[in-house]
Amino acid sequence: MDDWLDGLNGYLFNTVIDSIKQSLCIVDSKCKVKYWNNAAERFYNISKEEIIGKDVRLFFPDALLPKVITEQHPFEDVYNSPKKDYYIVISASPLYDSNNNLIGGISLERDITDYIKITEVLEKTTDNLALLKKEISSINHSKYSFSKIIGNNDKFKKIVELCKNISIASINILILGDSGTGKEVIARSIHNESNRKGSFIAVNCSAIPYSLFESELFGYEGGAFTGADKKGKIGKIEAANNGTLFLDEIGDMPLDMQPKFLRVLEDGIITKLGGHADIKLDIRIISATNKNLRDLVSEGKFREDLYYRLSSVAVALPSLRERKDDIELFVDYFLKNFCMQYGVNIPEIPEHIMNILVNYRWDGNIRELKNAIERIVIMLKSYKTYTVMPDFLPEYIYASYASAETKKSEDTGLLDLNTVISNAEKKTILLALKHSKGNISHATKILNIPRTSLYYKLKKYNIILQNIVIDNREDVRY
Ligand SMILES: Nc1ncnc2c1ncn2[C@@H]1O[C@H](COP(=O)(O)OP(=O)(O)O)[C@@H](O)[C@H]1O
């Protein structure tokens, strides 16, 4: 029977099996190696001369071929690691002659070492990535949550409460407010509170060049346009799937992009540039603007239907000027944070400097205040001092305070004619009362005014006569 296998021998047969990239081994029914190709020689570093004619088990005690012959059963894609750091997949089957007699077995082995190594690297990378993602999400989570939002101002607290209550609903929210009032902080806190599994993806509509707007937001298929990445690209909208898409400066969304975006909101569907298939998404949209979106609608610069879609709930954040009562809180909070960051002892802010901070206009709102405090801390560090000096404040803040003070004294001081006259009148009445020793009749004579007028003026200037305030008491008649 084994002659049958010998009969295969020949130049053509050997050339064929040597051209196969996989390791090939043919044994006879007694497990003696009959054929051993070049690939097997290379992989196992065993030459044909060494192995042919020998029992395969001498070289490979756990070889699959003897099992194939005993059980007369084929095996497919059996995974094995025949030596350290080498991995193969074996397929082996019994061989029969034309009369169906068992004559031996054949095995083919694919070297998958490279795949395994790449997979190992990939798995490690995937694990690391998952770890990093978790870390970032926990950092983000801890950095942006409603509990970390500073503010005691009533109006602001009500807004925060409302935002917190609607976090869990997938309702779209429009946040209005001047630059630096905390729109993004609120948006991120809403996302973290919402427990949505996807990411928070922020898009600044005013920062994306018009020509890239669609591809940035919607993504594109490979080769969709010249210069596009061959593999295609996921757009920001898709990246926010199951999460939150934060559209900052929404007022700057190009007008011709708005209908496409409306479709995303209405149907939850996007089509990539150059793509044909619709992608179904689940996205919560929070948009923000410092512009008056209603005005843009009436000027025809913003679509009304989109405006209503985006603003299922609209909240307007107060400017820092409108929440002066929170300024001290912010100063303390940022001061502590920056002192920790720069390794500086936390100083007391002198009252006159706190006054300047509380009364400044803060057109740049919380962002501007934060920068001013950072500057103070940097100055403390570089001057190695614990005392906050007025010139540690940004110059424009101090200058605006100084000019306001001058203006105030000019406005309310000596130059205001009404004030000057009133002051003189009060002073003269007091002098007359002093001369008359509190006698009203005498005082009216000195002053040369009717009695009723004097009573009236005493009341006007809140002048106390014989320890009694002249007010609306019945015994006082004018
Ligand atoms: N309530 C707040 N508590 C602490 N920091 C805040 C608060 N609101 C805003 N900030 C800080 O002020 C800066 C501006 O906030 P941001 O949300 O970017 O404002 P906007 O998006 O309205 O321009 C950020 O550095 C932010 O961390």
Ligand SMILES: [Mg+2]
């Ligand atoms: Mg912003």
